[in-house]
Amino acid sequence: MGYPNLTANESLYARARHRRNMIIAVAVLALTAGLVVIGNGSPSGASINTSGIINAVTEQAPTSLNPCDGNGGYDIPYINLLYAPLVYSVPSTGKLVPGIASSWAFSDGGLTLTMQIKSGLSFSDGTPLNAAAVVSSINTCLAGKIQSIPTMTSLTATGTDTVVFQFSAPTSSILGTLSRRIGLINSPTAYTKYGSTYVGSNPVGAGPYQLSSYVPGTSVDLVPYKGYVQAGPPPADAAGINISIVSNDAAVVDALKSATANYAFGLDAPQLASIKGDSSLKYYLNSGALAMQFIAIDPKGPGKGSPMKNVDVRLALNYATNRVAMAKAATNGFANKPAYDDPYGGGADADTSKGNFYPYSVKMAKEYLKKAGYPHGITLSMLAIASPPFEQDAVIAQAQWAKAGIKLKITDGPGPAINSEFNTTNKADLYSIGWDGTVTAWSTYDLLFSPTSSFDGVHPTAVQPWLNKMNEAQTAAQLSADIKGADTVIEAQAPWVGLYFNPNGDAYATNVGGELQATSLSNEPNLDYLYVNG
DSSP, X not given: OOOOSHHHHHHHHHHHTTSOOOOOOOOOSSTXXXXXXXXXXXXXXXXXXXXXXEEEEESOOOSOSOTTTOOOGGGHHHHHHHOOBSEEEOTTTOOEEESSEEEEEEXXXXXXXXXXXXXXXXXXXXXXXXXXXXXXXXXXXXXXXXXXXXXXXXXEEETTTEEEEEESSOOTTHHHHTTSXXXXXXXXXXXXXXXXXXXXXXXXXXSSEEEEEEETTTEEEEEEOTTOOOSSSOOOOSSEEEEEEOSSHHHHHHHHHTTSOSEEESOOHHHHHHHTTOTTEEEEEOTTOOOEEEEEEOTTOSSSSOGGGOHHHHHHHHHTOOHHHHHHHHTTTOOOOBOOSOTTTTSTTOOOSSOOSSOOOHHHHHHHHHHHTOTTOEXXXXXXXXXXXXXXXXXXXXXXXXXXXXXXXXEEEOHHHHHHHHHTSOOOSEEEEEEOOOXXXXXXXHHHHSTTOSSBSSOOGGGHHHHHHHHHOOSHHHHHHHHHHHHHHHHHHOOEEEEEEOOOEEEEXXXXXXXXXXXXXXSSOOGGGOEEBO
């Protein structure tokens, strides 16, 4: 997903297991419709048991509690509790609002961004959260070379409450960037005490919760940070959040049904189906999420002279894919939104002008194969993580593509091994995988199609100028035009095979509130909105 190292591979696996086929028959079409939000993030009039504990269960273990250490999607629910962001992205809408930064302004034609830091903030270790701490955290994060701000030329603190960014080109996307990992500010005192990788076991942020106990791969327990001054996320409404990490589906369901847990996230279809008739439990679907299934392409592939270098072969794959039928088959009829070339199809700035870029056509697929020099068909290899919906997508593609003369050899296995075989050792032409999405168009396109993307091995060079333009866009009209420009290149070059948008669902006990507000466009829940009903 745009991460050129093993952390990228880990992040692919980290996102893998929760994008599964959903067979529930409920959809939350307007995640916060009718809710009046007050200061603590709870619906107006809600009765809250402030001594109540959220006992969560999941199979999603964080790879690190340091925002700077990785890009794994499974980290997000944890680090969002521990850290406050410079700019806050409202989970259910993606709207960017003040966080640690109380206000900001661009000047010099977009080359300078000046941020005012909210006063009275401190980290959970007592260190003041001021302009100097912000600069220290971002610079330390950049030094790790996993997070980046490519156009930034300098970052300075002016006094105690002003931070100034300088850019080599207008960078309107910076606000979205600062709402994510690099904008989650770490305590410089803790960095000095523990070293650059301290957050793996000793995270110190300024979020609504702080760590009380951490057993990697087993549990993460948090208690409210009593000194929290709201800087984006709402203050803690629960007396604690205890997250148990389990290794199999049955353990999640057992914890919910036995009331050992009152909230679960990252569930798959069988889990949701098994709790459907339980009157003590509820579930919901994140129908607005940007999560998407697709098939990645590796032109380096096995052997010499990979056929995936040929654009006509890639176009043949796209025309041979019946996306609507695949969505229905892979999700038991639940997912019905096909994904073509626009990866931001669920976002506010999506390019909807073209609709179906590649209408399903076996005839067109055969014509492109013939043009590519394969009039009698072709044999390709595909890797798939051994869990739904990735296996299903691969098998369905195998059946669909056979009609056009495309023979597909599928190899499945555990996520880490499959990721390594595709991204590091290039043992297959194709990879059945998924994507959670990001709330800004530029970050989505950059992570998927930039030269450093591990999702797009084709890397069409003509798309980069459009990525640069997206990053510099100052108006909605400019951004829309730039998205269309990028889509034109992507459509012509076919660097991947988009399949369908596949939202996520979570489950909770009837005494748990805030679950709708916890829902996020990026498909990872914000647990800081959860509370126990009074």
